[in-house]
Amino acid sequence: MKRQPVLSVEDLSVSFRMYDTGLEQADLQVISNLTLDVCPGEIVAIAGSSGSGKSLLAHAVMGLLPGNASVTGKILYKGMLLSQKEKEKLRGKEIALVPQSVSYLDPLMTVGAQVTGRTPDEKTLKAQKEIFQRFHLKEGTEKLYPFQLSGGMARRILVSTAVLSNAQIILADEPTPGLDLEMAVEALKIFRELADEGKSVLLITHDIDLAFHIADRVAVFYAGTTVEIADAEDFQKGPKALRHPYSKALWEALPQNGFKPIPGFQPYAKDLPKGCLFSPRCPYKTEECEKEIPMTKVRGGYVRCIHAD
Amino acid sequence: MKKYVLRRLLQLIPILLVITFLSFGMMRLAGSDAVLQKMENTGMVVSQEVIDSARAELGLDKPFLTQYFVWLGNLLRGDMGTSYISGQDVFSTFLSKLPATLLLTAVSILLTIVISIPLGVLAAVKQNRFTDYMIRTASFLGNSMPNFFVALLLMYFFSIRLKIFPVIATGISVQSVALPAITLAIAMSAKYLRQVRAAVLDELSKDYVVGARARGISFYTTLTKSVLRAALVTILTLLTLSIGSLLGGTAIVESIFLWDGVGKLAVDAINMRDYPMIQAYVMWMAIIYVCVNLITDLSYRALDPRIRLGGEKV
Amino acid sequence: MQIEGKNLSFRYGPKLPWVLKDVSLTVKEGERVGLVGPSGYGKSTLVRILAGYLKPEEGQVLLDGKPLPAKGVCPVQLIYQHPENAINPRWKMKKVLQESGMFREDIMGALGIEKDWLQRYPRELSGGELQRFCVARSLFPGTHFLFADEMSTMLDVITQAQIWDLMLKEVEARNLGLLMVTHNMELAKKICTRTINLEKMNHEMKI
Numbered sequence: 001m002k003r004q005p006v007l008s009v010e011d012l013s014v015s016f017r018m019y020d021t022g023l024e025q026a027d028l029q030v031i032s033n034l035t036l037d038v039c040p041g042e043i044v045a046i047a048g049s050s051g052s053g054k055s056l057l058a059h060a061v062m063g064l065l066p067g068n069a070s071v072t073g074k075i076l077y078k079g080m081l082l083s084q085k086e087k088e089k090l091r092g093k094e095i096a097l098v099p100q101s102v103s104y105l106d107p108l109m110t111v112g113a114q115v116t117g118r119t120p121d122e123k124t125l126k127a128q129k130e131i132f133q134r135f136h137l138k139e140g141t142e143k144l145y146p147f148q149l150s151g152g153m154a155r156r157i158l159v160s161t162a163v164l165s166n167a168q169i170i171l172a173d174e175p176t177p178g179l180d181l182e183m184a185v186e187a188l189k190i191f192r193e194l195a196d197e198g199k200s201v202l203l204i205t206h207d208i209d210l211a212f213h214i215a216d217r218v219a220v221f222y223a224g225t226t227v228e229i230a231d232a233e234d235f236q237k238g239p240k241a242l243r244h245p246y247s248k249a250l251w252e253a254l255p256q257n258g259f260k261p262i263p264g265f266q267p268y269a270k271d272l273p274k275g276c277l278f279s280p281r282c283p284y285k286t287e288e289c290e291k292e293i294p295m296t297k298v299r300g301g302y303v304r305c306i307h308a309d
Numbered sequence: 310m311k312k313y314v315l316r317r318l319l320q321l322i323p324i325l326l327v328i329t330f331l332s333f334g335m336m337r338l339a340g341s342d343a344v345l346q347k348m349e350n351t352g353m354v355v356s357q358e359v360i361d362s363a364r365a366e367l368g369l370d371k372p373f374l375t376q377y378f379v380w381l382g383n384l385l386r387g388d389m390g391t392s393y394i395s396g397q398d399v400f401s402t403f404l405s406k407l408p409a410t411l412l413l414t415a416v417s418i419l420l421t422i423v424i425s426i427p428l429g430v431l432a433a434v435k436q437n438r439f440t441d442y443m444i445r446t447a448s449f450l451g452n453s454m455p456n457f458f459v460a461l462l463l464m465y466f467f468s469i470r471l472k473i474f475p476v477i478a479t480g481i482s483v484q485s486v487a488l489p490a491i492t493l494a495i496a497m498s499a500k501y502l503r504q505v506r507a508a509v510l511d512e513l514s515k516d517y518v519v520g521a522r523a524r525g526i527s528f529y530t531t532l533t534k535s536v537l538r539a540a541l542v543t544i545l546t547l548l549t550l551s552i553g554s555l556l557g558g559t560a561i562v563e564s565i566f567l568w569d570g571v572g573k574l575a576v577d578a579i580n581m582r583d584y585p586m587i588q589a590y591v592m593w594m595a596i597i598y599v600c601v602n603l604i605t606d607l608s609y610r611a612l613d614p615r616i617r618l619g620g621e622k623v
Numbered sequence: 624m625q626i627e628g629k630n631l632s633f634r635y636g637p638k639l640p641w642v643l644k645d646v647s648l649t650v651k652e653g654e655r656v657g658l659v660g661p662s663g664y665g666k667s668t669l670v671r672i673l674a675g676y677l678k679p680e681e682g683q684v685l686l687d688g689k690p691l692p693a694k695g696v697c698p699v700q701l702i703y704q705h706p707e708n709a710i711n712p713r714w715k716m717k718k719v720l721q722e723s724g725m726f727r728e729d730i731m732g733a734l735g736i737e738k739d740w741l742q743r744y745p746r747e748l749s750g751g752e753l754q755r756f757c758v759a760r761s762l763f764p765g766t767h768f769l770f771a772d773e774m775s776t777m778l779d780v781i782t783q784a785q786i787w788d789l790m791l792k793e794v795e796a797r798n799l800g801l802l803m804v805t806h807n808m809e810l811a812k813k814i815c816t817r818t819i820n821l822e823k824m825n826h827e828m829k830i
Contacts, residue, residue, distance in 0.1 A: 047779075048779060049749075049779045049781065049782065050749050050750045050751055050777065050778050050779050050782060051749035051750065052779075059519075062522075062523050064519050064522055064523060088522075091522065091523055091524075091525050092523060092524040092525015092526065093525050096523070096524075097520075097523040097524075099516070099519070099520050099523060101516065103515065103516040103517060103520075104516045104517055104519060104520030104523070105517055105520060106517045106520070106521060106535050107517065107539070107613075107614075107615065108535055108538055108539060108612075108613060108614060109534075109535065110614075114524070145614040145615065145618065147614075147615045148618065150662060150663045151662065151667075152661075152662025152663055153662065153663060155662075161524065165524070165525075174777075177773070177776045177777060177806075178662060178704075178773070178776065178806070179662055179806065180659075180660070180661040180662050180806050181806060181808065182661065183661070183662060184806070206776075206777070206778065206779050206780065206783075207807075208780060209809070249781055250779070250780055250781060253780040253781040253783070253784040254780050254809070255784075255807065255809040255810045255812070255813040256809040256813075259784050259787070259788075259813050260784065261781050261782075261784035261785040261788055262781060263785075265737070265749075265752065266749065268747070270747075
């Protein structure tokens, strides 16, 4: 029996209305037809190129997109369709975000007040002490202001905030850069423990070698859409077990796996190619690739490529 | 902290020395002097001897440097001299004008704060909506009308038509201060409103606001506890400058409403080349600016922990 | 040529704890050095001091035995983690290159800078694309050392491999000295001729 996902995103598209020089208007399609779900007790890692809309997905789920964004498609929490109002009600309580950068901390507020809220109860304070200890954050760190933190400390604070919120699902947007291996592994371990307690984590990360080992499933993003969703195991095994040429390229570009980059660039959102978004860089490109490419099931995973087998 | 305040106050000494010397010198360069001005104003024609003896009496016949040091010496003994024109003690004359200026400053700044901060925040929160356009239009109008025009308009409506406030000041009272204060507040609010709006918009676009929303903190809390506090740093800088210039008196508005403050006193003193009075005014201005700036810097420290704790310079 | 930090100590204020205490290291031309160590041990601070951006409280930075030149093109160029903060957001990319005299075919070719990027503003480029410009504009004829502070941390692995591939070609061709800060040991292994662990060298530890 398939469990009911905590969070499911169906056919999500996000575009931004931009004003060029003068009055010229352009719509930037940053997320196209994205589909993804996360089940209770599961960590889904999102890997993919910078600027492929990973953070925007998290912001769309939280209802944090700016006013010039237009969103189509569905976002469901425990089977319930989320409107902006409901997102506002849920965020920080049921759904928590680990934001991408230190700048998301309030510069005029002590770290403690931001992690636990302004008037924390005993239990929260105890939990905060515990997690700070796990993260090797000295006693007294909660009295510091964000500008007094090093990059790595701030990152650990951001993770602590989301963990303490007791949310059912955590959207972690790059929780590990700037952390040394020990601390990065500690952060991921905490996520794993939360998932084992029945919560869910959406882990957006460039440290994919770590993610492959901690996540249950991995979704690969490219140019604002999912190109492959498969068990993390397949990513540990390597290119043979993977389905999409971009996923294979990611694996092979890891320093420990050859450090081999494929040439070319992700297309710019202003002029996306027709059909398969990866086709301009793909060695297997055929005419068929210019048509709309659906996600299909191949060897137990999902892939957006007609040549996958 | 105490040391810091003391050091800042000690800076006043060289500032006062330089500024009084400069103003002394510049008044000399302007030609004419108190004796000539007095004679001209009374329309009397007098002989050179009378002029010379009047000058000798005031010490105006001595070389420039001597005059300055005599003045300085008296000052150190606590004597600011007597007015060349009225013969009254400068210090007590100046003090007698201060309450009027202080009241006008306080009331107009208060009004400005009460008008501009809420409207500026409202305009920012409702950016590019009807409310915002209305507020911005009002600000534009306020900015484009000169002080004397606003003063006359207010007089017409409130004094002549509605008869609520007196046309000219009748002593220092709430009734009398209303119109000059409103006149000043309209001009200042129009300016501040835009600044408050810009500062709040700037803060609202920062990531930490998104971060706070993500943590489920209400928009109102973020706005009042964080955004406004951060925006206040910008606004405070502007307010300081305004308080400084208001305490220096506002000659035009004071003249229109016959409000007997230091602004009018200063303009009169300059016209009559009343050196001791001018010196008192110049010193007053220097003290105001040093103190107001000091208070601002101290409030920055209270508002922003980065300045308070990081040793970051303002 | 070689750049040498001698007994460097640094803190951000007279009463604050030391970030660096008595740290010495040397980077020679043609050498690729990885600087690793846990968060908060002053890796970024050390790089900034060596590049002349911060003054050490004690010790000195010497280029071939002499202090760093105060004027002209600095022989040490620094590349940051966040290229979007290092580029004027109101300039088109062409102007960014022109400013440092790097609007040149050979440089753009070497770093794989596409022609149509030049007409865009920084916000219209991805982090990896911007980072190429940051590298490009630090390749002066007088540049002898490149310091990269977590240059590829915010990039995906393909872009990371691309930019290091281009970087290493230039470093080799120009015989530059490279000092890179990273948390990724695999990356350091792949790129560097030797690594320095600041945890062992820095005598003052912070948190």
